[in-house]
Amino acid sequence: MQFKPYARSLAIALSLAFVAGCSSTGGTQDGSMDGSRDGVSTSGAANGQVGGVGVGGTGQNGQQAGIPGVRTIYFDYDSERIRGEFEPVLNAHAQYLRNNPSARVMLQGHTDERGTREYNLGLGERRAKAVERFLSVQGVSPSQLEVVSYGEERPAVSGYNEDAYAQNRRVVFAY
Amino acid sequence: MKRYLGLWLAACLLLFVQQAQANLTIEITRGSDRAIPIAIVPFAGEGLPEDLARIVSDDLERSGQFEPLPRDSMISRPARGEAVNYRDWRAVSADYLVVAEVTAEGSDYRVRYELLDVYGESRLLGEVVTADPQRLRAAAHYISDQVFEAITGIRGAFSTRIAYVTAQGAGDARRYGLHIADADGRNSQQILDSDQPIMSPAWSPDGTKLAYVSFETERPAIYIQDVTTGQRVRASSFTGINSAPAWSPDGRQLAMSLSRDGQPELYLMDIASREFRRLTDNSAIDTEPSFAPDGRSLVFTSDRSGGPQLYRYDLASGRVERLTFTGNYNARGRLSPDGESLFMIHRGNRGYQVARQELESGRLVTLTEGRWDESPSVAPNGSMVLFATQQGSAGILGAVSADGRASFRLPAARGDVREPAWSPFLN
Numbered sequence: 001m002q003f004k005p006y007a008r009s010l011a012i013a014l015s016l017a018f019v020a021g022c023s024s025t026g027g028t029q030d031g032s033m034d035g036s037r038d039g040v041s042t043s044g045a046a047n048g049q050v051g052g053v054g055v056g057g058t059g060q061n062g063q064q065a066g067i068p069g070v071r072t073i074y075f076d077y078d079s080e081r082i083r084g085e086f087e088p089v090l091n092a093h094a095q096y097l098r099n100n101p102s103a104r105v106m107l108q109g110h111t112d113e114r115g116t117r118e119y120n121l122g123l124g125e126r127r128a129k130a131v132e133r134f135l136s137v138q139g140v141s142p143s144q145l146e147v148v149s150y151g152e153e154r155p156a157v158s159g160y161n162e163d164a165y166a167q168n169r170r171v172v173f174a175y
Numbered sequence: 176m177k178r179y180l181g182l183w184l185a186a187c188l189l190l191f192v193q194q195a196q197a198n199l200t201i202e203i204t205r206g207s208d209r210a211i212p213i214a215i216v217p218f219a220g221e222g223l224p225e226d227l228a229r230i231v232s233d234d235l236e237r238s239g240q241f242e243p244l245p246r247d248s249m250i251s252r253p254a255r256g257e258a259v260n261y262r263d264w265r266a267v268s269a270d271y272l273v274v275a276e277v278t279a280e281g282s283d284y285r286v287r288y289e290l291l292d293v294y295g296e297s298r299l300l301g302e303v304v305t306a307d308p309q310r311l312r313a314a315a316h317y318i319s320d321q322v323f324e325a326i327t328g329i330r331g332a333f334s335t336r337i338a339y340v341t342a343q344g345a346g347d348a349r350r351y352g353l354h355i356a357d358a359d360g361r362n363s364q365q366i367l368d369s370d371q372p373i374m375s376p377a378w379s380p381d382g383t384k385l386a387y388v389s390f391e392t393e394r395p396a397i398y399i400q401d402v403t404t405g406q407r408v409r410a411s412s413f414t415g416i417n418s419a420p421a422w423s424p425d426g427r428q429l430a431m432s433l434s435r436d437g438q439p440e441l442y443l444m445d446i447a448s449r450e451f452r453r454l455t456d457n458s459a460i461d462t463e464p465s466f467a468p469d470g471r472s473l474v475f476t477s478d479r480s481g482g483p484q485l486y487r488y489d490l491a492s493g494r495v496e497r498l499t500f501t502g503n504y505n506a507r508g509r510l511s512p513d514g515e516s517l518f519m520i521h522r523g524n525r526g527y528q529v530a531r532q533e534l535e536s537g538r539l540v541t542l543t544e545g546r547w548d549e550s551p552s553v554a555p556n557g558s559m560v561l562f563a564t565q566q567g568s569a570g571i572l573g574a575v576s577a578d579g580r581a582s583f584r585l586p587a588a589r590g591d592v593r594e595p596a597w598s599p600f601l602n
Contacts, residue, residue: 106393114527116506116520116549117374117594118419118432119476119483121395122439122460125416148394149416153372158345159568160547 068092071173080126094138112165124149199360199585207580210242214269219254220277234319239581338376343590386420432462474508501539542579563593
């Protein structure tokens, strides 16, 4: 599900239509756009276009075939310990990254929605860093790895129940 | 070390003009048992675009400190103090009475209002306010402020604003917005729109800027945006976490949590020079800083003792003191304007709730009843606390009086609303 360019563009197009549909007054732009700001903006129309181009176009097609298919691992409550069942997943990513020294991956750490948002950013980072350490021990170059924490800001599943929490406590490999 | 010295990014402001469905509406959920009965007589005057008496009445009721008399209980509807028959108001047990008349004056409106003490049979306030049609609601909030202060002795906070974050849609279609609105949820404007998360809006002490965290580059960075012009600057975008901006009371410094040196630590950024000073140094998460009103210390969250607890960092000495000891989860502390009470998210038996701790006694009181309450933000007069809570599956804003006796909520028409930030006094 992560970062399929066309899916994302479609989503953006849909959200654009949504914005256009609910905003009869539209927006006015009283400043120049800075091109470096993908996906964010101030005028609904400009925004969608910038986001669609900038975010979707990270072109990894040449490497796509070899990237391990499982790109999300899950964690226990209040824990950054890597569960045994996910070690084979991490080993597969480690092998791929060792074999493809030019490949880079962003390790995106997430928490469930309980607790305070800023503190959860810290907890999400701990999970992503635990994965980073694991991969480093497996011989992956630090230059191939980047850690980013989204805390509870990008839940995979919405809902306030244990099932949703379990699916949200995760680290995603974003190549 | 990456620094973005003076990198000003032009942003443009979305001028949503009075989108009714974007406004938050108010629902009183719990009135205070100590509320003062007051009658706000419908303002005399023809063809007014706003029901000003209703706005004043709603403001006062929302504060939890007043119980406005229903209109159908009013025996008479005087427009001026000299026309008031006080017996009419004693008969319905109103302690205070507000009467007013509005007259057109060119394209403006002239509002002449009086606050009367029913039992003392005396006039406490009498004033004329002139407003153009776009400022009529503001004029009503001003009157609410004056009435509130005349009776309680506490400065009114009805002419303030709130900022909040919205999220709509799921998965890749999710969109995030940063909005500002009047303190009653009306006149909302979106000032940022993104397909990546927006977090932690914080008002500058003069009310002209918001600092916030945006993931628009797919990594968190702290931005400072001028609320009126939309101009903004990227203040901090180091590798790792850039989060939890908090303004110093003089507006010259921004405290924040950065993980550029490993784990999240507190830093102080001088806004003019962009110089960073690291405050904490340990293997724990240190985050959610908030300045004490006197600017001499910061309250922050740290899990250095295991779970998250609140600590105070003394800026002169660097000394750290633990403040919370009740329970194993206390986070995102915010001090009251007098510096004597600490509001926070406290995990108790029923979940995560807003709590208040008196610093002197250490006594902690839970104020809210949600299971996943978040992000307390204290009104500039200390009378109310805004926070994020749930209604069904949707995130909404709630507010509770500082004593916990009164509460209301501000549901949105759709989507999730969270991370409220109450502005400072703006007048």
